[in-house]
Amino acid sequence: MSPTATPTTARGSRNGGLAWLAVPALVFFVAFGVVPLVGVLALSFTTWDGIGDINVTGLTSWQAVLSDPGLPHALWVTFLVMALSWAVQTPASLLLGVFLANSQRYRAVLAVVYFVPLLLSSAAIAITYKALLDPNFGLGAGLGIDLLVQDWLGVPELAFGVVIFVVSWQFIPFHSLIYQAGVRQIPKSMYEAAELDGAGRVRQFFSITLPQLKYTVITSSTLMVVGSLTFFDLIFVLTEGGPGDTTRVLALDMYKRGFQANLMGPASVIAVILVLVGLVLALILRRLGGRDATHSQMEGA
Amino acid sequence: MATTLTREQQRQNTPDRPKPGGRPGAVGGHRNWLAGVAGWLWLVVVVVPIYWIVITSFKEQSSYYITNPFAPPAEPTLGNYGMVIEAGFIGYFVNSLIVTLGAVIPAVLVAFMASYAIVRSRTGWFLRSVNSLFLMGLAIPLQATIIPVYLIIIRLHLYDSLLGMILPSIAFAIPLSVLVLSNFIRDVPKELFESMRMDGATEWATLWRLAFPLTRPAVVTVAIYNALTIWNGFLLPLILTQSPEKRTLPLALWAFQGQYSVNVPAILASVVLTTLPILVLYAIGRRQLLSGLTAGFGK
Structure with missing residues (x-):
């Protein structure tokens, strides 16, 4: 054979x-x-409309993108989405992971429901929330609660908040799964020892659980941060980068320049920047963890 | 509080399923009310939208606007579902199925072969560089490569075809699959490989008759993870297809929503219908699916 x-x-x-x-x-x-x-990288030095011929035009695209105020804006939005979604997801996932790690039957039942958002496509989730938050046809209008009747996706601050919320809704289950596995790896004897020493629960959490989960936190954070660079479909369907350019992250900026404005050269420049941002973030997180990101991804494996 | 804690601690000591590795199931002394609150709160946050999606999808459009959104439909109707099916969703379902199976099966097979070679050979520079290349692929957001992928697919005359979506999907699935599979193949005892070798088996035979069956759970896990990613994929179909009959489900969902944006019940019926196959799988093999979702990140 x-x-x-x-x-x-x-x-x-x-x-x-x-x-x-x-x-x-x-x-x-x-x-x-x-x-x-x-x-x-090669395409970033060309001019191409996506259909016709590709012409090498040197630094034209780079100059166009780097002098465009849209770039710092997109970088800032990307950073905000990354930082805020991290800040919301990490404590929530940690708490849920701790909650789920204690095996009890009712929690096992809850877990069945918990993980449903993981199974849905970003498109389905975004479409659902778009319908749910619609000021005329959505939930708020139906319930007649004025507080809920907002132009959720039309006001910049609200739209940004909705993006963070929906991202968290989609990804918290995944990260709680990781934390749940991490918590289960902590030897029980450590808590017994702490109890003998008279350490309270809060103290145990900060002195045992959190330090023991260091690599889990790094793994989960790496996935969150690098993953946030690729929130394309969710934001595309939910807000299309709007209102205005409020939620126009780098990935969306690349798509819009390339496939809507037919400027593949500048779009490739954005793509190169996206790759560089990803690599820099991976390196920083690796520094923080003192271990290779790919190894910490396999934590406990 | 103290009494509840002790009682709960006792309950913790009766884990609802045996744990491999002999570690006690629960983490001792680790009950905290904050986590409990978070747990129940999260349940509400997840259940409310899902409940709303499901009941609304059975409501008439006309009654949707005048009834309480959380009240179950007075006269449940399947009309919305009929409308979604008439919009061609069976065809989109078939497309999604072809793309998913067409990408996952080859991706897992070639990733398995590569992982086997990487694990079994410790010295070859070639395989070591291949491994580093795949690891590098994990750190790079592959979405950033979408413009050249589009160009390549056009040049291959595969634009607007299912195969055009399958090929890049295979490539994108390889790095993580190799990482996870090689970690599992590494766990196969060396003696087993040795005895196969003594019996005169070739590497090819050892691969399929020893390594593959022994790591089957990992193979299934990796296959599920990739299948879900590809099934739910949006960017590749968006960029690499044009004609409506080549759409996969997420793209069809988006197009349907654009067309019927005021018909909320119909949109929600399309969401339910496209999610149903995954929910059925989830009901059948929840544990496999969940471990597939984390693909060994926190085994």
């Missing part, structure tokens, strides 16, 4: 016999991962 590798061949050729097994995966990944990554 195998073209190579018999048990008696020397080490070197045995590796040669193994190497071909990695080739199919490598081909796919190079063709649609590595080549596009290099390609996006």
Whole structure:
């Protein structure tokens, strides 16, 4: 069956016999991962409308994007979404993770419901909330509660809040799953020892649970922060970056420049910036954790 | 408070399922009311929109505006669902199914082969660089590569085809799949590989007859994770297709919503209908699905 590798061949050729097994995966990944990554850098030095010919125009696109006040705005919005969604999700996921880690039957039942948002597509979630928050046809209008009848997606501050809320609604279950697993790994004896020493519950939480979850926090934060760069579909369906440019994050900025304004050159510049931001964030988080992000992702595995 | 805590602690000591590794199920002395409040609050936050989606999808559009939104429909109707199906959702469902299966099966197979090679060979520079390349792929937001992907798909004359969505989906699924699968293959005892080798089995045979069956739970987990990601994927269909008959469900949902934005019950029926297959899977294999969702992040 195998073209190579018999048990008696020397080490070197045995590796040669193994190497071909990695080739199919490598081909796919190079063709649609590595080549596009290099390609996006190359395209950032061109002018292309997405249909016609691609012309090399040097730094034109870079100049256009870097002098555009839209870029600092998009960076700022991306940062805000990242920071606020982190600040909302982390304490909530931590608490829920702790809550779920204690195995009890009713919690197991609750967990069935808890994780439903994880299964829905971002498009479905965004569409639901759009309908639910509609000032004329939504929940608030139906209930007749004036406080809920707001132009939720039309007022900048409210729209921003809605984006953070919906992001949290979608991703808190995922992160509570990670925290739940982390909490379960903490040896019970540590709490027993703390109890003997007379440590209260709050003290136990801050002296045992939180320090023990250090790598879980880093894992979850890495996924949240790097993941927030790719909140495209949710924001696209929910607000399309609006009102105005209030929620126009980098990923959306890239799409709008490229596929709506047909400026693939500047859109590629944004894409390169997106990759750089992602790498810088991964490096910072790795520093913070003192471990490789990819390793901390496998925490407990 | 003290008495409740002790009682709850006792309950904690009877875990509702055995834990592998012999660790006691619950974390001792760890009850806190704040987490309890958060737990119940979250239940409300999740249940309210879901309840509203489901009951509203059975209401007539005309009665939707005049009844209490939380009251169940007085005269439940399947009309909204009929409308969604007439809008071509069966075709979109088939598209989603083809794209998902067409991408997940090859992705998991090639990722498994690559992981096997990476784990079994410790010395080869080639496989080590391949591994680093895949790890690098984890740190990069692959969405940022979408413009060149679009260009490549056009040049391959695959624009507006299901295959055009399948190929990049396979590539995007590979890094995480390799990471998770190689971690599991590493756990297979070395002696088993040795004895296969003694029996004269080739690497190819060892791969399929030893490593694959022994890591099957991990394979299923990775497959589920990728399937859900691709099933719910929005960006690739948005960019790589044009004609309505090539749409997958999330894109169809978005288009349907754009078309019937005032018909809330119909929109919600489309949401329920597109989510139903996943909910059925969730009901059948919840544990597998949840571990698939975290794909070993916090096993």
